[in-house]
Amino acid sequence: MPEKKSDPECPKLISRKAIKMHGERHIERYSLPERLAHFAHLVALFILLVTGFKIYAGWGFMTYHSALYIHMAFAIVFMVANWIVIPYNIITTECPYCAICEAGGIRGYSHRAMHIARRYLFGPDDAKRMKQILLNYLGKAPYPAYTVYDVKNRGYIEKLHPMTKFLLVFEGAAVALVFISGIPLYHQQWTLLGLPIGHLILLAGDMIGPYFNLGTLAFMRTVHLLMAYFFIIEVTVHVGIIELDPKIWKYHKAIFWTGTSDLCDHHYVDLINVDDDTQPQPQAE
Numbered sequence: 001m002p003e004k005k006s007d008p009e010c011p012k013l014i015s016r017k018a019i020k021m022h023g024e025r026h027i028e029r030y031s032l033p034e035r036l037a038h039f040a041h042l043v044a045l046f047i048l049l050v051t052g053f054k055i056y057a058g059w060g061f062m063t064y065h066s067a068l069y070i071h072m073a074f075a076i077v078f079m080v081a082n083w084i085v086i087p088y089n090i091i092t093t094e095c096p097y098c099a100i101c102e103a104g105g106i107r108g109y110s111h112r113a114m115h116i117a118r119r120y121l122f123g124p125d126d127a128k129r130m131k132q133i134l135l136n137y138l139g140k141a142p143y144p145a146y147t148v149y150d151v152k153n154r155g156y157i158e159k160l161h162p163m164t165k166f167l168l169v170f171e172g173a174a175v176a177l178v179f180i181s182g183i184p185l186y187h188q189q190w191t192l193l194g195l196p197i198g199h200l201i202l203l204a205g206d207m208i209g210p211y212f213n214l215g216t217l218a219f220m221r222t223v224h225l226l227m228a229y230f231f232i233i234e235v236t237v238h239v240g241i242i243e244l245d246p247k248i249w250k251y252h253k254a255i256f257w258t259g260t261s262d263l264c265d266h267h268y269v270d271l272i273n274v275d276d277d278t279q280p281q282p283q284a285e
Contacts (some may be wrong), residue, residue, distance in 0.1 A: 001260055002006070005077070005151055012264075014271055014274050015263055015264040015266075015271070017265055017274050018151045018263050018271050018274050021151050021152065021274065022151055022154065022202045022263065025262060025263055025264060026258075026260040026261070026262055026263075027149070027154075027260060028259055028260055029156070029159060029254050029260055030254060030255055030259040031089065031093060031259065031263040032092065032259065032260075033085065033088075033089050033135060035255060035256065035257075035259055036085075037085040037086050038255055038256075039079045039256065040077055040081045041078065041082060042080040042221065043074075043077075044074045044075075044077040044234070045078060045231055047070065047071075047074045048071060048074050048075060048228075049228055049232065051067040051068075051070050051071040051229065052071060052224075052228055053228070054067040054222075055067050055068060055071060055165070056071070056225065058133045065258060072186065074213075075179075075182065077153060077229040078175075079175075079179060081177050083175075090116060090120070091112075091116070094112055094115055094116050094119065095112050095115050095155060096106055096148070097153055097154040097155055098111070098112075098115075098153065098155065100140070101115075114249050119156070119157075119159075119160065120160070120165060121165060121166045121168070122162065122168075122169070125158075125160035126165055126166070127162070128165075129144045129162045130162045130163065132144045141189070143267075144270075145264070145266070145267070145268060145269055145270040146159070146251060146268050146269070147159050147261055147269045147270065148269075148272060149263070149269055149270070149271055149272070150259065150261050150272050150273050151263075151271050151272070151273050151274050152273035157272065159261075161241045163237065163238075163253060165236060167234055167237065168231070169241070170234070171234055173177075174221055174227045174230050174231060174234070176204070176277065177223055177227050178223075178227040178231075180201055180220040180222060181201075181220040181221075181224040181227070182209055182220075182224055183197060183198050183201055183218075184198050184201050184202050184205070184217065184220050185217070185220055185221060185224060188202060201220070202216055205217070205219050205220055207214065250262075250265070250268055
């Protein structure tokens with residue numbers, strides 16, 4: 001994580017040079033497909049939770065069958081967004097100006113994969129940022145910039161909160177588990193391309209359920225319900241990250257509306273690979 005400059009004039013000088021190099025001040029952070037996928041994910045998740053608890057707890061605001069049909073329709077939206085659209089957006093938007101990736105071949109693909117892994121998987125640098133964030137809450141450190149942008153290579157090094165990255169692996173597992181456990185609850189003999197997916201899931205439940213003193217369907221229902229609670233907690237934490245620091249409220253605006261970051265916003269963005277002549281020169285004594 002780049003260290004912030006202490007001189008109050010330094011960020012202004014860096015921004016001027018960065019804008020001159022980049023040719024614009026407001027740079028794309030999220031493309032329209034990325035924003036639409038995020039919105040679809042959020043709306044589908046909210047509707048799935050509401051209709052799911054209606055089915056499970058018997059809430060009285062709609063009929064069981066209406067809730068079930070809506071639940072299944074938005075389950076498809078949720079899976080398409082998470083397993084098709086979002087991965088496609090990640091693969092096609094990373095390293096847009098990288099010469100190594102554009103060259104293709106094994107080296108290009110491995111380089112892109114490493115870049116994606118760094119951007120979306122929690123690592124040592126993220127642990128350091130989390131420490132700084134915790135110190136900030138104690139008043140002992142500045143809040144780290146939400147974005148790290150490489151001006152020369154026109155690409156993001158970081159644009160996710162470290163806690164978001166920490167939760168991504170668990171969220172991915174939860175998406176898979178909620179889908180797997182939901183299939184036999186909807187249709188025990190569900191097949192895909194001739195494969196008896198529902199039957200295979202039930203066989204797995206037959207083996208795992210007894211360890212928890214649960215029948216197969218009771219085990220699947222429990223897993224499904226636990227994943228629903230996980231998503232409630234995960235969304236609360238994800239949104240809470242923004243709420244706890246008003247300087248990064250612009251993340252809401254970027255992900256839902258503008259899709260851009262401001263190179264001059266030093267509460268929000270750290271810039272790297274900007275020429276050294278932007279740094280303040282020491283005055284002669």
